[in-house]
Amino acid sequence: MDLELRHLRIVCTIAASGSITKAAGELGIAQPALTAQLRRIERILGGPLFDRDHRGVRTTPLGDLVVTRAQLIMPAVAGLLDDAARLRGAGRTAVPDQVSIGSSTSSILAPLIRRLTESLPELTVGTTASWSADELALELGAGRLDFCVIGVCGGSGPPGDPGLEWRTFSVDPVFVLLPADHALAGQTEVTLADLADAQWAATPGDGCFETCFTQACVRAGFTPRSLYVADAASCIEMVASGTAVALCQATRVLPGLVTVPLKDVPLRWIHMIGWRPESSVAALADTFHRSVDRAHADLVGRSEVYSSWLAEHPAFGPAQDPAGPIGAAALHPITPTV
Structure with missing residues (x-):
């Protein structure tokens, strides 16, 4: 570096x-x-x-x-x-006074809007949420979105048109979401095998997320009993009711629920931003990237569990080379998370 x-x-x-x-x-x-x-x-x-x-x-x-x-x-x-x-x-069209942002990670939208408008107070921001990174990439390529904030899984690289530009801004581990009264809720970390008898839940995602999760469980010595694929609210309700445990983003903080790191980080999540380099808003890319970095730091800062974990695992978190390709960050299987 x-x-x-x-x-x-x-x-x-x-x-x-x-x-x-x-x-x-x-x-x-x-x-x-x-x-x-x-x-x-x-x-x-x-x-x-x-x-x-x-x-x-x-x-x-x-x-x-x-x-x-x-x-x-x-x-x-x-x-x-x-x-x-x-x-x-002097030689180019002025940067527009409004941008449209698509995100597959709903939790980042509020801090991102706050950080972006701190840098550009006159900017008007429109948002679109979708669980599908592929769908957002198509909207971005078609010019209906100016920027995307997405998660990608596996080593397949970013989605969509190769003419789009993508930057990795963070590589985060996948944690597990448990009810506060779960027998393992007080552990500093758990293994997948510790939860071999559990029912599992996760939000939908593109690609091979079910296969990635199943393979990680097999490596841990068991086959998962189930994987309920549902929207985030339903997954959270399943955890709260004791029906299932859920795979979740490390920055998640929810009342009555706890996030616990998975030992040896069997699953990872790569966060990326994307835009069209020839678009009229491309001049905002660096400002947008800085705002995304700060928004993600806000999410990390509110999670005592993840902040403490990062201090012991400095290879994770904010990308060391934000402008570089996803490269080695994508060497391990990744699954979509709550």
Whole structure:
């Protein structure tokens, strides 16, 4: 991984605030995720950037060097981007004042709209929800949507027209959703085999999700008794009533229910954004991506279970190379989740 401008912003924010916790709040990132990112940055630069004690953090000599250079680099880059935007605006149609967003993950829509309109207060946002990433990709390719936020399963890559552009913004584990009074609800993690006698539920999805789940169970030594495929509300009701346990996104937080990590991460979920690179809103892609990152961080931050889990599993969560292909992130089977 190469050093990026966002890494310099992170280092400078931590140095200025003197606290990882305060910096996480300013950056809109969950504290465990920020700590994991700082570790990656320190690995890139070859040493610790901060000394930590009960009073907070202080820059090391290497940290002083990075902050000093960053304070020169960041204003120069900001000026370059401003000049490039003015030049681009002189020869191109202005970015529209409204966008339409399709999402297969309903929980991200509210924080995404909030984060996007914080960056662009005059922007009008329209939304479409669908469980089908393929359907949303078709709408995107046809020009009826400007951006998509989807989950993809397996190693098949993003859906739709190859002319669409896709970026991975997070790779999350699949957790299991249990009623609060379930015998395993207090565990820090469970195996699929621990739930071999359970009835299972999941929301619908494109592709091979039932096969992926079944294969993961077989590897754990059993064949699942059932997999009820239903809308999210029905899956939640099945869990609450004790009818089934459900596969769920790690960011899920629901009253009366608990999410528990699956040991060894047998199932993963890749989150992506997509758009048409030739569209009139393509200039908003980076702003949209940043807003999605912050919205996802908001969801992570409200889940104590996932935040704690991420601190021990830094390879997951926000994509290390957001602009890159899904690559190695898609090597394991993935199943759609509540």
